[in-house]
Amino acid sequence: MKIDSPYFDRIRVKPEDDRRARARPGARVCGFNGCPCEATHRAPLGRDREGEFVWFCLDHVKEYNASYNYFAGMNDAAVAAYQKDALTGHRPTWSMGVNSWTKSGRREDPKPHFDPRKAADPFGMFDGADWRQASERPAEPEGRMIRNAERKALDALNLDIHATAAEIKARFKELAKRMHPDANGGDRSREDKLREIIQAYNYLKSVGFC
Incomplete structure (x- = not known):
């Protein structure tokens, strides 16, 4: 279109304010002073007002975010302290060793231990039960x-958890000799089992069981 065309004079461009979407009836209005546009974006109000927001239109939320500073009004020391507390989610912490042990040993349990002999048994379900104090029970043998x-490696060798190092070595030699193809006329059907036995023995050896 030529500039001197009569159609050119009929073109009118609305001002910027007129082209912006105004708020619909009942819709949230932009929080910027005097802006009649619909608020479509929210922005945080700032420190100490977490979870609270103000709503703006697109243009004014950009302007608000460009100048937003969460640490406004705080000096460098306060900002550093805030960042340090943020590492633990602003929850209280204690030094190592606090609330765990005392000089004389572990603190006493504030909760009383359950005594089954003092419990009510209205249905007689535990009549004749051999209740004994922990100090009266036979001590369990100490072990590794x-x-x-x-446990899985010991099961692969058909041994229990009380097997000694000599028993583990003897069982490994016995099973390896039995499963080896040379002892079965070249039959390789037991190679997977042999491989499992070897892996189990090597693991037990690596952890000091034999």
Whole structure:
């Protein structure tokens, strides 16, 4: 279209304020002073007012966010302290060793231990039960702690958790000789089982069981 065209004079462009979407009836209005546009974006109010927001239109929320500073009014020391507390979610912490042990040993349990002999049994379900205090019960023999992987390895060798190092070595030699293809006329159908036995023995050896 030519500039001197008669159609050019009929073109009118609305001002910027007129082209912005005004708030619909009943809709939230922009929180910027004097702005009649619909508020479509929310922005935080600031420190100590977490969870509270103010609503703006798109243009004014951009302007608000550009100048927003959560730490406004705080000096460098206060900002550093805030960032340090943020590492623990602003929850209280204690030094290592606090609330765990005393000089004389573990603190006494404030909750009384359950005594079954003093419990009510209106239905007589536990008549004749042999209730004994913990001090009267026979002490269990001390032994090494068995983890699931070690228990699985012992099961692969058909041994229980009380097997000694000599028993583990003897059982490994016995099973390895029995499962080896050379002892079965070249039959390799037991190779998977042999591989499992070897892995179990090597694991027990690596953790000091044999």
